[in-house]
Amino acid sequence: MATDRIATVAPVPEAAATGKVAAVYADIKATKNITFVPNMWRVLATNPDHLELVWTRLKAIMHPEASGRTSPLDPLTRELIALAVSATNGCSYCVNSHTAAARKLGLGVEALGEVMAVIALFNSTNAIADGYQIEPDILPPQE
Amino acid sequence: MATDRIATVAPVPEAAATGKVAAVYADIKATKNITFVPNMWRVLATNPDHLELVWTRLKAIMHPEASGRTSPLDPLTRELIALAVSATNGCSYCVNSHTAAARKLGLGVEALGEVMAVIALFNSTNAIADGYQIEPDILPPQE
Amino acid sequence: MATDRIATVAPVPEAAATGKVAAVYADIKATKNITFVPNMWRVLATNPDHLELVWTRLKAIMHPEASGRTSPLDPLTRELIALAVSATNGCSYCVNSHTAAARKLGLGVEALGEVMAVIALFNSTNAIADGYQIEPDILPPQE
Amino acid sequence: MATDRIATVAPVPEAAATGKVAAVYADIKATKNITFVPNMWRVLATNPDHLELVWTRLKAIMHPEASGRTSPLDPLTRELIALAVSATNGCSYCVNSHTAAARKLGLGVEALGEVMAVIALFNSTNAIADGYQIEPDILPPQE
Amino acid sequence: MATDRIATVAPVPEAAATGKVAAVYADIKATKNITFVPNMWRVLATNPDHLELVWTRLKAIMHPEASGRTSPLDPLTRELIALAVSATNGCSYCVNSHTAAARKLGLGVEALGEVMAVIALFNSTNAIADGYQIEPDILPPQE
Amino acid sequence: MATDRIATVAPVPEAAATGKVAAVYADIKATKNITFVPNMWRVLATNPDHLELVWTRLKAIMHPEASGRTSPLDPLTRELIALAVSATNGCSYCVNSHTAAARKLGLGVEALGEVMAVIALFNSTNAIADGYQIEPDILPPQE
Numbered sequence: 048m049a050t051d052r053i054a055t056v057a058p059v060p061e062a063a064a065t066g067k068v069a070a071v072y073a074d075i076k077a078t079k080n081i082t083f084v085p086n087m088w089r090v091l092a093t094n095p096d097h098l099e100l101v102w103t104r105l106k107a108i109m110h111p112e113a114s115g116r117t118s119p120l121d122p123l124t125r126e127l128i129a130l131a132v133s134a135t136n137g138c139s140y141c142v143n144s145h146t147a148a149a150r151k152l153g154l155g156v157e158a159l160g161e162v163m164a165v166i167a168l169f170n171s172t173n174a175i176a177d178g179y180q181i182e183p184d185i186l187p188p189q190e
Numbered sequence: 191m192a193t194d195r196i197a198t199v200a201p202v203p204e205a206a207a208t209g210k211v212a213a214v215y216a217d218i219k220a221t222k223n224i225t226f227v228p229n230m231w232r233v234l235a236t237n238p239d240h241l242e243l244v245w246t247r248l249k250a251i252m253h254p255e256a257s258g259r260t261s262p263l264d265p266l267t268r269e270l271i272a273l274a275v276s277a278t279n280g281c282s283y284c285v286n287s288h289t290a291a292a293r294k295l296g297l298g299v300e301a302l303g304e305v306m307a308v309i310a311l312f313n314s315t316n317a318i319a320d321g322y323q324i325e326p327d328i329l330p331p332q333e
Numbered sequence: 334m335a336t337d338r339i340a341t342v343a344p345v346p347e348a349a350a351t352g353k354v355a356a357v358y359a360d361i362k363a364t365k366n367i368t369f370v371p372n373m374w375r376v377l378a379t380n381p382d383h384l385e386l387v388w389t390r391l392k393a394i395m396h397p398e399a400s401g402r403t404s405p406l407d408p409l410t411r412e413l414i415a416l417a418v419s420a421t422n423g424c425s426y427c428v429n430s431h432t433a434a435a436r437k438l439g440l441g442v443e444a445l446g447e448v449m450a451v452i453a454l455f456n457s458t459n460a461i462a463d464g465y466q467i468e469p470d471i472l473p474p475q476e
Numbered sequence: 477m478a479t480d481r482i483a484t485v486a487p488v489p490e491a492a493a494t495g496k497v498a499a500v501y502a503d504i505k506a507t508k509n510i511t512f513v514p515n516m517w518r519v520l521a522t523n524p525d526h527l528e529l530v531w532t533r534l535k536a537i538m539h540p541e542a543s544g545r546t547s548p549l550d551p552l553t554r555e556l557i558a559l560a561v562s563a564t565n566g567c568s569y570c571v572n573s574h575t576a577a578a579r580k581l582g583l584g585v586e587a588l589g590e591v592m593a594v595i596a597l598f599n600s601t602n603a604i605a606d607g608y609q610i611e612p613d614i615l616p617p618q619e
Numbered sequence: 620m621a622t623d624r625i626a627t628v629a630p631v632p633e634a635a636a637t638g639k640v641a642a643v644y645a646d647i648k649a650t651k652n653i654t655f656v657p658n659m660w661r662v663l664a665t666n667p668d669h670l671e672l673v674w675t676r677l678k679a680i681m682h683p684e685a686s687g688r689t690s691p692l693d694p695l696t697r698e699l700i701a702l703a704v705s706a707t708n709g710c711s712y713c714v715n716s717h718t719a720a721a722r723k724l725g726l727g728v729e730a731l732g733e734v735m736a737v738i739a740l741f742n743s744t745n746a747i748a749d750g751y752q753i754e755p756d757i758l759p760p761q762e
Numbered sequence: 763m764a765t766d767r768i769a770t771v772a773p774v775p776e777a778a779a780t781g782k783v784a785a786v787y788a789d790i791k792a793t794k795n796i797t798f799v800p801n802m803w804r805v806l807a808t809n810p811d812h813l814e815l816v817w818t819r820l821k822a823i824m825h826p827e828a829s830g831r832t833s834p835l836d837p838l839t840r841e842l843i844a845l846a847v848s849a850t851n852g853c854s855y856c857v858n859s860h861t862a863a864a865r866k867l868g869l870g871v872e873a874l875g876e877v878m879a880v881i882a883l884f885n886s887t888n889a890i891a892d893g894y895q896i897e898p899d900i901l902p903p904q905e
Contacts, residue, residue, distance in 0.1 A: 090322050128274045128309060136278060140320075140326055141312065161263050165252070166271060172284060176282075177279075
């Protein structure tokens with residue numbers, strides 16, 4: 048759109064990015080193999096240090112191989128955890144973004160329904176456990 | 191312990207269970223292959239209809255094979271989604287219970303750290319997306 | 334609208350419903366005495382098992398007489414509890430839906446203000462109790 | 477107990493209360509017809525202005541008759557809304573306190589189970605509505 | 620717009636305000652030095668007692684000098700605390716309103732980024748502390 | 763205590779720390795000028811990469827000078843934002859830790875009461891804004 052204004056701050060357009068911001072934008076597009084910089088990052092770019100802090104952390108956790116790390120979790124499992132957090136918090140941007148990512152990784156609509164079933168079930172039992180103040184059954188497992 | 195009192199209500203001891211409660215207790219132990227009835231269910235048993243409603247739903251979603259269903263999600267993935275919900279809500283009983291279940295399914299301590307890393311990361315970005323009121327990038331994927 | 338697209342999945346139109354989905358749709362309209370299937374259920378229908386699990390549970394709790402149960406709570410009290418949960422979680426769909434239901438059951442605008450006053454007050458004292466980590470006064474009442 | 481230390485601040489003991497704090501303590505005991513000042517108020521007393529602000533607001537909303545107001549909500553309904561908020565937020569102090577108040581007003585253990593069923597159900601559907609980003613069905617009712 | 624309808628209730632227009640509502644509207648505009656009555660207050664006016672309770676409390680805490688009080692917190696710090704609460708709860712109206720207020724008090728876009736960095740960081744560590752059920756290090760400081 | 767067991771995992775004792783963990787432990791103690799490693803970090807050390815990611819981010823945001831950055835926010839303001847987030851989420855560990863840090867920076871008990879008053883007020887108005895689905899008054903301020 049013409050104004051390029053969203054959110055409570057004006058995002059930094061790709062054409063206006065320089066220095067640290069331009070470098071992070073380029074790394075985001077290369078690492079995620081996408082052709083545009085999502086709104087989240089263009090908004091974060093209004094504070095370049097914070098942009099870099101969030102991106103390097105997300106890259107290490109969600110793109111471990113690109114950060115020289117290995118992860119016991121596969122990419123779809125990571126997205127499903129992200130979706131569970133986002134649905135529980137009721138974050139619109141995040142639900143849209145992680146649903147899209149999970150679908151891109153092959154999650155079908157019916158399987159998404161199973162994910163929602165698990166998310167919904169445990170938001171329910173969380174309310175029961177807190178609503179009755181139920182105490183733990185057992186000592187937590189430790190090594 | 192002697193008093194068998196926890197939570198805001200007195201749980202129904204296994205020895206005192208009859209009818210619908212006794213049937214659900216037996217099904218819980220058989221389906222989960224455990225030798226005791228966890229506090230959650232003993233507290234829910236103070237309202238037998240609610241006990242049955244929660245148990246049949248949890249059984250269908252978390253033990254699909256025992257309910258004649260199939261699920262595209264494996265048991266560990268389901269527990270990790272449950273843990274993500276519980277950590278986000280800050281529910282002690284639930285965090286303890288789903289951590290124990292995930293550990294029993296083979297999740298190691300370092301892998302649990304990767305799960306926590308994903309949970310923590312997206313609680314962080316959820317606050318950023320909501321805190322800046324960032325609008326969705328794209329229309330959600332649909333069939 | 335033409336596209337019938339809402340949410341992150343395309344809802345199942347009434348005209349396209351068959352089998353389990355058609356049966357649940359019919360039961361929703363009959364039990365709630367409404368002439369359309371709300372978005373919530375049409376979205377859940379993308380996973381028929383989950384649709385049925387949520388509907389049978391909601392029917393048992395919110396329409397107990399239609400499920401052969403009795404409830405000590407009247408319908409308006411149940412809707413006010415639902416509204417309290419939804420306002421606390423900040424769920425738009427749910428606030429709209431439960432406000433409409435409570436209004437239909439006779440709640441006036443000024444009375445809705447009293448409900449909001451109670452909801453707002455205790456979200457406030459919850460933050461105080463947690464923010465100071467205040468310990469319980471007394472042992473919970475038990476039988 | 478001997479130390480009179482709870483929470484992140486030391487509560488103001490009744491014997492040490494003077495001026496505004498003593499007046500509020502007396503009004504709390506008279507209005508609620510109790511013989512001690514609950515921890516919440518003794519902690520709030522570390523800032524007398526805030527103690528007074530919270531108390532006068534709670535008195536107006538929860539004890540309307542003592543404030544020269546009338547309320548369309550009965551005392552038990554108000555406590556159930558408070559409990560719904562507290563269970564959803566997972567606030568221990570608040571769950572204990574509002575459960576005790578509801579029990580004192582006559583709510584039985586099985587009826588508490590119906591309340592928990594409603595609270596749990598809608599924490600579940602809230603997660604579904606937010607997790608799928610379901611849009612409202614209808615325009616909200618207005619006068 | 621023509622209809623003056625927002626939210627789940629129709630707000631009370633300034634032209635229609637009488638008695639207690641008109642008095643609070645006037646005090647809001649004078650105390651905040653603004654020329655219109657924000658939606659929040661016009662919606663609350665559907666229950667005049669609640670309008671007055673919320674306004675007198677907000678005035679005492681956020682405009683202490685106008686209430687004959689002094690506060691150790693400066694106005695910007697108070698708005699940043701409000702923004703932290705609102706971002707954590709994901710409340711759109713509140714994020715927009717407190718961001719606007721903080722900007723008006725001189726907070727620049729890059730400084731807003733530092734605020735978001737702190738908010739995001741601790742939503743992250745909160746999930747870690749709750750997700751691992753980490754116990755307090757030390758007894759809380761008390762006088 | 764003797765067992766050194768807390769949380770759902772066994773924390774890594776200082777005496778057992780090597781490599782990356784030992785380096786982070788040393789940096790925490792030096793940067794924060796403390797003589798022990800808090801539980802949060804000893805638990806995170808069960809996954810050394812995550813320990814390092816969280817610490818380097820927290821150091822950059824909360825100890826900017828030690829990271830070669832400057833911040834427009836003073837240390838106490840940062841702790842108050844952290845406390846607002848933690849009280850809103852109801853995170854015990856975090857409330858205790860940030861209250862202790864704010865007290866160490868000079869916040870008195872009565873001033874803490876003002877902070878709690880602001881936190882409590884806006885948890886209240888957040889519930890009102892979401893509970894009535896109030897729409898924004900104005901377009902957000904942008905540059």
